[in-house]
Amino acid sequence: MRKRMIAGVVFALIAASGFAGITTAWGEATEESASQRVTLQLPSEKQTTLGLYVTAKEAYEKWKAEPDTIKLIDVRTPEEYLFVGHPTMAWKIPFAMQVYEWDAEKKQFPMKPLPDFVSRVSEVAKPDDTIMVMCRSGSRSAMAVNLLAKAGFTRVYNITDGMEGDAVKDSNSVFVGQRLVNGWKNSGLPWTYQLTPDRMVLPKDR
Structure with a gap:
């Protein structure tokens, strides 16, 4: 006892x-x-130096909980906003622009990073703000996150499945190669084709 x-x-x-x-x-x-x-x-191209990640669904839920403090930034091109659509509440701040010179090795038209990206983000966000960054499928946004981190931003999340999501890999599917797996559009989240100039911070010089 x-x-x-x-x-x-x-x-x-x-x-x-x-x-x-x-x-x-x-x-x-x-x-x-x-x-x-x-x-x-995560694939290496979607990883960031900050190690902060969310899916499109998680990003939307976080934004809904704190719409006045959490900032969602879509870093795709104006052409993508226009023809693919974009989240209604997102700031549209392109990270890179399309270059129309064919890259035979990569079999694509490459993109050229924009030198004023960080300064444009700084117009709408502070270094200690919570920011969630989106591109098509998570790779471009990872590069944007790393650039912001290098500039002193500390709470920047990569939306790992982006706007369109990952590609179907099943070779037996008629949709193989199409971006129909996860992503903002495939998750039933709000988006529009209508441009929102008041939420677009485009490069000053191209």
Whole structure:
């Protein structure tokens, strides 16, 4: 009985003096481990130096909870806003512009980063704001996040599935290669073809 009482007192002292701190440390470790797991599952081109990630669905839910403080930035081109559509609430701030010189090696028209991207983002957001960045499918936005991080922004999330989502990989599907897996448009989230000039911060010189 006496041993039980002593053990109880010792446990109570431990709890009072630092058990809460241990619990917090465990919580942080668990959160960090979850972030590491997400990073390991992502293709390298979607990973960022900040290691902050959300899906399109998660980004929308976060924005709905705090629409006045969380900023959603769509870094695609004006052509994409016009012909593919864009989230109604997003700031449209292109990270790169289309170059119409065919790259035979990559078999595509490449994009050229815009030198004033960070300064344009700074017109609508501060370095400590929570920002979620979107492109077509998560790669361009990762580059944008890294550039913002280098400029001192600390809470910038990459929306890993972007506006259109990932491509169908099933070779037996008639939709193989088409971007119909996840993404903002495929998740039933609000978007429009109508341009919103009041939320567009385009490059000053092209």
